[in-house]
Amino acid sequence: MTDIADADARLLKWFDNHQGEMVSLLEELVNTDSGSADKAGVDKAGSVLIRFLNDAGISTSVVHDEKRGDAIVATVQQSVASNEQPIVLLGHRDTVFEKGEASRRPFHVRDGRAFGPGVNDMKPGVVVNAFMLAAFKELGGLRTPLTGLFTGDEEIASPFSRPIIERHANGAVAVFNTEPARPNGNIVTRRKGAVFSVLEIFGKAAHSGVNFFDGASAINELADKIVRLKGVTDERKGITLNVGLVRGGQTVNTVAPYAAAEIDLRFVEQQDRASALSRILEITEDCRTAETSAKLTIKGEFLPLEETSASKALFDIYKTAAAHLGIQVEGELTGGCSDSGFASAQGAPTLCGVGPVGGKSHSPLEYVELPTLLDRAKVLALAIHRVSAERCQCSGANFIQH
Known part of the structure; x- marks a missing residue:
């Protein structure tokens, strides 16, 4: 049995050991066209994620739509009998780019930054969510179920995915949307x-x-x-x-x-x-x-992401987790929209922009600071672990196992 500090250490080491695989998955996703109007492409990106999750021993379910990219749901929990409400990870795999953009501007790295269509908004966040599920699956899971929701129509306001997001967010312990962090490293606590x-x-x-x-x-x-x-x-x-x-x-x-x-x-x-x-x-x-x-x-x-007392408390946990790794973050308002507002409106404490750091989204100059793919995954892993620990009012020994 381990205490919560040892459990945190095991999480951090797990991600360190999988950094190269995270970059490889990001490259594969960026090199897969998945514009919102390209259902076949969005679903092809979904098949990449399903393959990864299944290889990690995580079962997935698919909610099909005729016009838009399918929604993929994956849950990790200690026991199938658990009646705890989940911690939910949100992420969309569609982009704003037309078919063929991936071959014109394939994934490449220069001076510590990765470039390519969707390399910031938000394929790195999708990678973080997939590896988050894999980490907790391999290390023993959480008492609190961890659900990943991978959608395919966020860039067009989620006409298909919105009710699915709302259903999973309703009653959730916490919702983390791994949209990109701001270029200054801050996360998003309010959105228009x-x-x-x-x-x-x-x-x-x-x-x-x-x-x-x-x-x-x-x-x-x-x-x-x-x-x-x-x-x-x-x-x-x-x-x-x-x-x-x-x-x-x-x-x-x-x-x-x-x-x-x-x-x-x-x-x-x-x-x-x-x-x-x-x-x-x-x-x-x-x-x-x-x-x-x-x-x-x-x-x-x-819908707007409005700050609540519960989301402020969730941010405090996230900020403390970041500080543990020597990363200073604040929360800020952005004029951009995301699915986080749909989750927040269901009463779930919600944070957004907890993905890797990048900028210039929706443009040929879009980039992600590649080292933050690992850094922000670690912060999120610690935050999730601590949210679950506080929820269950017991030590980390009951979550991350030998």
Whole structure:
């Protein structure tokens, strides 16, 4: 039997012994195209993970979807009879890159940084989660079940995976989302929520020279609405509205019968969603160009990751684990969204950005600081072990075995 310090030491040594294998799995995943719209590619990346987990003696179950990448679930626990609620690891294997990007920019390492599509967001985090399950499986497991959820549609707001995430997060002891840590090394304790929508304007076509005044320009009405939509942004509250795409018209000599804009609304607190969306709908319905009409369609959304007393306590455990390894971290707010908001909304203490350190996501310059693949895996392993120990109010001797 060992005490908790010895158990921690065994965990750290295990990861040290598997560093090369972690890098190899990361390389294989990065070199596998898995853009969100490429179901076959996302599922191919999933098959790489299933093979790894099965080789580690961990069974997996697959939740199938016809259009999006399947969700993979794997759980490690000491006893199949355990009725403890789990600690959940979240990670998505889809990327924003088109098919063929992996062959154009394959995994490579330069000056301690690894490059390639998805090398930061978030294939290193997926690797960390897979090895986390393998470590606890080989070392004897936890009294608290450890569940890994590997999804395939996060980059498009998880239309398929959201209810699966919510189901596993409901009642969870803790949720760790291994999205990348910030470039400064901090993790994410708060994230903005978002609503992605399309504003369509329907006008009336007419020849712009012969019968100009018979037409009703959808473009003119959209332009007016865009100016008014700027007023939804409230810097003090952290609410932003961005019109990111605009399209419309028929020909240069036709009064435009149709126009559309795609809107990105972000907010720090869920309560601000309702007020901001209400204002957008008011502007949508108030058409000031005669004979035009408008329609707003929500295409997807993320919930914010809001800080709670429980998530603060979880961060304290994580920060202490990091300090044990000489790593100083703080928690911060980011405007980017993730699946962590769905988990947090279920009442589960949730931390995000606990993956390796990197930056420049969604771009050809995307990178991960390769040494942090091991470092952040170790921090997370210690944090999980201590969360489970506190949950069960017993020593590490009951978790990590000889």
